[in-house]
Amino acid sequence: MKGKRQDRQAKRPIRGMLLTLLGGCLWGFSGTCGQYLMQRKGLVSDWLVPVRLTMAGILLLLLCYGRQGKDVFAVWKDPKDRLELLCFGIFGMSMCQYTYFTAIGASNAGTATVLQYIGPVLIVIYVSLKTLKLPTLREVLAIVLAVLGTFLLATHGKPWSMVLSKDALFWGLASAVALAVYTVEPGGLLKRHGALPVTGWGMLIGGIMLDLLFKPWQMAVRIDLQIAVGMGAIILIGTIVAFSCYMEGIRLTGPKKGSLYASVEPVSATLFSVVWMHVAFGGWDLVGFGCILSTILLLAVEKA
Numbered sequence: 240m241k242g243k244r245q246d247r248q249a250k251r252p253i254r255g256m257l258l259t260l261l262g263g264c265l266w267g268f269s270g271t272c273g274q275y276l277m278q279r280k281g282l283v284s285d286w287l288v289p290v291r292l293t294m295a296g297i298l299l300l301l302l303c304y305g306r307q308g309k310d311v312f313a314v315w316k317d318p319k320d321r322l323e324l325l326c327f328g329i330f331g332m333s334m335c336q337y338t339y340f341t342a343i344g345a346s347n348a349g350t351a352t353v354l355q356y357i358g359p360v361l362i363v364i365y366v367s368l369k370t371l372k373l374p375t376l377r378e379v380l381a382i383v384l385a386v387l388g389t390f391l392l393a394t395h396g397k398p399w400s401m402v403l404s405k406d407a408l409f410w411g412l413a414s415a416v417a418l419a420v421y422t423v424e425p426g427g428l429l430k431r432h433g434a435l436p437v438t439g440w441g442m443l444i445g446g447i448m449l450d451l452l453f454k455p456w457q458m459a460v461r462i463d464l465q466i467a468v469g470m471g472a473i474i475l476i477g478t479i480v481a482f483s484c485y486m487e488g489i490r491l492t493g494p495k496k497g498s499l500y501a502s503v504e505p506v507s508a509t510l511f512s513v514v515w516m517h518v519a520f521g522g523w524d525l526v527g528f529g530c531i532l533s534t535i536l537l538l539a540v541e542k543a
Contacts, residue, residue: 252491255492255497256492262484263502268476268511269476271512288449291340292332293443295479299478300436300439302439303435313436314437328441331421331424334413335418341410346407351410358414360381360415377537382534384537391526
């Protein structure tokens with residue numbers, strides 16, 4: 240018995256790593272599904288994101304209810320928690336998803352995901368300003384690499400010319416800001432109520448807000464088999480399965496290692512864009528990707 244227990248304990252980090260990597264890869268796949276739907280099937284983020292958030296929020300809350308019962312509603316009991324949850328859903332979740340998928344529509348899943356990963360660097364700057372403390376040497380290097388990577392993606396090293404469209408750059412950087420807000424804002428809620436119910440409610444709130452804003456039911460969208468399958472993949476695989484794998488992986492490996500493993504998302508989104516959508520990336524693009532992705536390693540080592 241003791242030997243079997245020790246064997247299971249030894250396998251926990253490996254299983255956690257694989258689950259977290261799978262979650263990150265599925266998020267990258269979800270982004271490429273969004274690229275396919277917008278660039279090949281003519282959908283727009285004004286329709287895709289509200290529908291995705293509303294449906295995913297409902298399904299995620301049903302999953303939580305199956306696991307936790309009525310405790311899934313506990314977040315609504317305290318007035319302060321209610322306000323934080325509404326702010327998270329409206330300003331965190333909805334903006335993060337809307338800016339991200341709009342950036343994908345203007346460029347591709349790989350570029351949009353890499354630009355979004357500037358978010359952790361923005362958090363470093365925010366914390367430094369809030370605490371009035373200078374960033375560490377590693378953090379300064381991460382900031383420099385993020386700026387350099389964005390410059391190379393946008394201009395290919397030629398400051399007088401823009402290679403990346405202005406829309407793609409704007410929405411990509413906006414998604415990085417939204418990711419920073421999405422990460423920082425619900426910290427207290429996550430500790431008190433757990434990630435699954437907070438994320439589920441955030442998605443539902445954000446989806447309803449965007450539904451009222453864009454009224455997707457009034458848009459002339461002809462849903463065929465490809466759109467149905469693509470939306471199903473984004474909602475089920477890219478949300479329910481990916482998030483469940485990620486959370487279980489975090490439980491087994493711990494948040495520091497888990498968040499580092501999950502950074503495979505921009506790599507997987509880039510590979511899916513190349514293999515599936517036949518997006519061609521040049522040398523300067525790859526260097527820019529490398530600069531931005533290296534910031535994840537630098538900040539992860541700093542935390543450790």
